[in-house]
Amino acid sequence: MAKKKLIKCKNCGEEWIPTDVPTKKEWNIVSPMPDKQGNVTITRMATWDCPKCGKNRTGAKAKTKGEFKEEETPKYKIEHAISSGEKFNIAVLAEEIGFDIESIKKIIPMYLKKQNIKGKIDGDFFIPG
Incomplete structure (x- = not known):
């Protein structure tokens, strides 16, 4: 299984896995340029409320490569x-x-x-x- 990057609160230092805390909002960002193999990176962004202090935090929830050949x-x-x-x-x-x-x-x-x-x-x- 792939290693998941933890989301860290800048206010209190609390860390959590992106899928453990419910998100407030989610959206996609598509990279403007493909890599050498022609794959485009699609990043799923999200906002969370810190489970410890309640501060709002934005970060990447997931990334995937999409293959789009001309x-x-x-x-x-x-x-x-x-x-x-x-x-x-x-x-x-x-x-x-x-x-x-x-x-x-x-x-x-x-x-x-x-x-x-x-x-x-x-x-x-x-x-x-």
């Missing part, structure tokens, strides 16, 4: 498919990212204009040009 986002998959320069089936792309075909057909022209890429939609296929 390659898995719908935006990345659409941009990659368009910029690859290869003909692709819009229906296959739509199914892969969980969008309907009509939405993809509306999104593609926006990306073409934004990225200054030439191409056209022919039926259910995107043909680069």
Whole structure:
């Protein structure tokens, strides 16, 4: 089991495990930058009343790593498919990212204009040009 860091009261010096004393308020803080492996640290913050003197104390209750890879986002998959320069089936792309075909057909022209890429939609296929 992981070692838990104790919360210490700055007023009286009392120490307690974050899960032993009920919290008054809790919230999450997400780190703005991922680490080298692409993981984002999510910190669960909380406020407690010291069980001995009643003074308010704020600290980290728990930390966890969340893995968020850019390659898995719908935006990345659409941009990659368009910029690859290869003909692709819009229906296959739509199914892969969980969008309907009509939405993809509306999104593609926006990306073409934004990225200054030439191409056209022919039926259910995107043909680069």
